[in-house]
Amino acid sequence: MPRNDVPTAWDERSTLLTMLQYTRDTAAEKCRDLAEGRSGEALLGTSPLMSIGGVVNHMRWVEHSWVENRFVGGPDRGPWTDESPDQEFIDGAEQPLAEILAGYEEQARVTDAIVADLDLDARSATPISTGEHPTLRWVILHLIEENARHNGHLDILREMADGVTGD
Numbered sequence: 001m002p003r004n005d006v007p008t009a010w011d012e013r014s015t016l017l018t019m020l021q022y023t024r025d026t027a028a029e030k031c032r033d034l035a036e037g038r039s040g041e042a043l044l045g046t047s048p049l050m051s052i053g054g055v056v057n058h059m060r061w062v063e064h065s066w067v068e069n070r071f072v073g074g075p076d077r078g079p080w081t082d083e084s085p086d087q088e089f090i091d092g093a094e095q096p097l098a099e100i101l102a103g104y105e106e107q108a109r110v111t112d113a114i115v116a117d118l119d120l121d122a123r124s125a126t127p128i129s130t131g132e133h134p135t136l137r138w139v140i141l142h143l144i145e146e147n148a149r150h151n152g153h154l155d156i157l158r159e160m161a162d163g164v165t166g167d
Contacts (some may be wrong), residue, residue, distance in 0.1 A: 003029060006076070013120060015100070016140045023147030024108050026167075027056055028101055030154035035162065036045035043160040049089035052157050053100050055150050057092025062146055063094040066139050067111045073125030115140070 003025040007018035032066060039053035056062065061078045069076040079087040092100055115136060123133040134142075158164050 006034050008020070009017070012137075016137070016144070017115070019106070019144050020140055020147070023144055023151060024059075024104065025060055026151045027104070027147065027154060029166075030151065030158050031056065031097055031101060033164075035096060036097075038161045040122035041161060042093065043157055049093070050153065050157065051089070051093040052154060052161065053095060053097050054089035054092035055153050055157065056097075056104055057095070058088045059147055059150050060107045063086040063104075063107050063143055065112055066115055066143060070128075071108040071124045071136065071139050072114060110143070119130050 003022055005019060005022040006012040034052065039056075040047045040051050042051050042054075044050050061080075065076065065078055068074045069078070079091050081087060083088065118136050120135060120137040120140075122136045124135075124139065125133070127133050154166070
């Protein structure tokens with residue numbers, strides 16, 4: 001299915017969720033036709049954890065953390081630990097890219113199901129560092145920002161891996 005950033009309706013919820021999905025689809029597009037084994041390569045000498053697979057896996061687990069864990073107060077199932085706070089990057093470099101993308105798609109389905117019936121003004125179960133409980137609107141916007149930033153990383157990593165560029 002081609003990426004699409006035009007919502008089916010122009011209300012706030014449709015626009016936010018369309019843009020969130022667009023950023024997810026963009027990450028998957030950055031991985032399309034990448035040669036087997038290239039997703040785990042750390043191509044930036046100063047960033048040994050920064051691989052295509054690592055970044056996509058990070059995006060998946062960040063979405064879990066913000067929605068399932070922080071927003072609704074569910075358990076943190078993320079791979080990180082106190083001893084290995086960046087484990088999602090490590091795992092993403094070691095796992096097959098198809099597995100990482102499937103996990104990210106599944107996380108998107110879980111997130112979409114959770115937020116489907118929630119009001120955008122609903123507040124998170126867990127406060128952020130300021131002590132405030134952000135709204136669902138803020139969490140969705142935060143995920144869009146996070147994904148957009150990491151899609152920029154994927155742009156660079158993909159170009160370094162095999163020269164592929166694109167929107």
